[in-house]
Amino acid sequence: MTTSLKKLVTAIGASVALMGAGHAAAEIQIGIAGPVTGPVAQYGDMQFSGALMAIDRINEQGGVLGEKLVPVEYDDVCDPKQAVTVANRLVNDGVRYVVGHLCSSSTQPASDIYEDEGILMITPASTSPEVTARGYELIFRTIGLDSMQGPVAANYLADQNPERVAIVHDKQQYGEGIATAVRDTLKDKGVEIAMFEGVTAGDKDFSSLITKLKQADVEYVYFGGYHPELGLILRQARQANLDATFMGPEGVGNNDINTIAGDASEGLLVTLPPSFDEKEENQELVKAFEAKNEDPSGPFVLTSYAAVQLIAEGIEAADSKDPFDVAEALRSGTFETPIGTVEYDEAGDMKSFEFVVYEWHSDGSKTPAK
Amino acid sequence: MQDLLYFSQQLINGLTIGSAYALIAIGYTMVYGIIGMINFAHGEIYMIGAYTALIAITGMTALGLAWLPLILLVALICAMIVSSSMGWAVERVAYRPVRGRHRLIPLISAIGMSIFLQNYVHLAQGSRNVGFPALIEGGFTFGSGEAFQMSLSYMQITIFITTLICMTVLSMFISRSRTGRACRAVSQDLGMASLLGIDTNRIISVTFVIGAALAAVAGLLLGMYYGSVDPLFGFIAGLKAFTAAVLGGIGSIPGAMLGGLILGVSESMTSSYLSGEYKDVVSFGLLILILLFKPTGLLGKPEVEKI
Structure with a gap:
């Protein structure tokens, strides 16, 4: 058997x-x-x-x-x-x-x-x-990679020849990582960084931060983090008449930012993967x-x-x-x-992957930034 | 001149937040003054007030109402009614049955209530941030040309004035009215007040209702000022207001006002002259220092050991 x-x-x-x-x-x-x-x-x-x-x-x-x-x-x-x-x-x-x-x-x-x-x-x-x-x-x-967006954003900012740039982040792995990459690349390009500061994720009141940005007289503000904080910052900055252009990573580029910031999200710059098609x-x-x-x-x-x-x-x-x-x-x-010419490094990441800078509109659409 | 404008701007920012903290802190301080417990669910009551106001505003806008004072008034009344009944219900369900037991039991009950309310709103309203419409826009600007311009928005003025009115009315209520006198009596000696024919249960309920109503006012004001609400809205605000209450002397109403303003200003000054990262370090550091060196707070009376 x-x-x-x-x-x-x-x-x-x-x-x-x-x-x-x-x-x-x-x-x-x-x-x-x-x-x-x-x-x-x-x-x-x-x-x-x-x-x-x-x-x-x-x-x-x-x-x-x-x-x-x-x-x-x-x-x-x-x-x-x-x-x-x-x-x-x-x-x-x-x-x-x-x-x-x-x-x-x-x-x-x-x-x-x-x-x-x-x-x-x-x-x-x-x-x-x-x-x-x-x-x-x-x-x-x-x-x-998440970390590749930083240099792309920084290069775009440097090309605009700003006198002063401020960098704000939410003290978390994703946000602070990207913000640090932006800061380092901007420094290499000789752009003056007026401020590098963290906010607490979940915070609601950014009036002090915005007053400081106004005082520093910056042209661009890069924010490393997600849409709930940036949405409020945009909105409160608009109310305080802060005249600066904001920029953020993929984590801020979704429609929820429009419900929080309303009209203030118009003209926000966001790095996103390109439309290959x-x-x-x-x-x-x-x-x-x-x-x-x-x-x-x-x-x-x-x-x-x-x-x-x-x-x-x-x-x-x-x-x-x-x-x-x-x-x-x-x-x-x-x-x-x-998706372009692919070359790999030792880790298995592409040596370069394109991220594109888009201009965000308050109706949720986006157009490539000049 | 530049520096002065910058300083004044940060002072205004701090005072605005400080007055709102003070409104929430009243709820902590009154409850503590009367039954000696810390109502940790108070931050959630404030959050519910903000949500109710938002729902009311959205509803009225959908109905086509456009007269701003009416919208604000209705939103305020709705928020106060819902929050007050919440405050009353929380006391009735979670605190009254355990009153008179060991001090820790109501405290744990309060923390449980806070978690329950937070998750209830998570489920009912979703966990996303909801945008609050900006109803009061514009303001005054000081300073001219290229230099730093100081702005004082109508919203900030509204927050100051509303807080001032609430505080004045509350002080008059406590010092002049019959119920206010009963409140003071209960806070001095609950047992004796009860023997003298004061309905202490009713007075305690009234305290919770007043605290919750003021939290609802703060919820509406801060919701409009910040621009969004989420279910965790009340958690940090509650902790800050609690700090303000302890700072000013828990149990003392003028103390809560003073504590709120000091906390708000010290936060905005830290953000402006040090770094925003140290904001919370300073506010909670302040709490620890006060607890170490003056446990009764700035305006609190030293507690006499009752035998």
């Missing part, structure tokens, strides 16, 4: 192994892990539509090393616990390349598993610096999306497209399907993608 069962299990195991081997010889599986359901599923849609489009187009052109790419989809609901389950399923399914995950909080625990199991991961959306800060070999991204060189790709009745304008569509393309070109450049060789090739090569 037991021996026959053992034989049966062995037989099944062997046939599964054989099937797996046959499977792998003909095609390359690309795992796409992101939220298909849950509160941020609309971002997941962007990720899947971009990645699937890239796989289709690469297969049309003959695939990679003569093999077809096959998408395998996984739903992590942007929940860290489910992300770990998904990562383990990917390991069991023998997938060796992943485009995902989306939320930094999911990407972080899943990437631990991928690194251990020798799976190459490219996240098209996670911006937390932590994701690539652990010295992992197989973890990459096709999006910028408006670039001229991508118009052919945009038409391909439109032909499929899909919208390429979401922030993560073309970053996901680029992630698949990088895996494919990495495999070709390495002439090997071993993820470690591919990672090596990605680090040493230069790749042309819809």
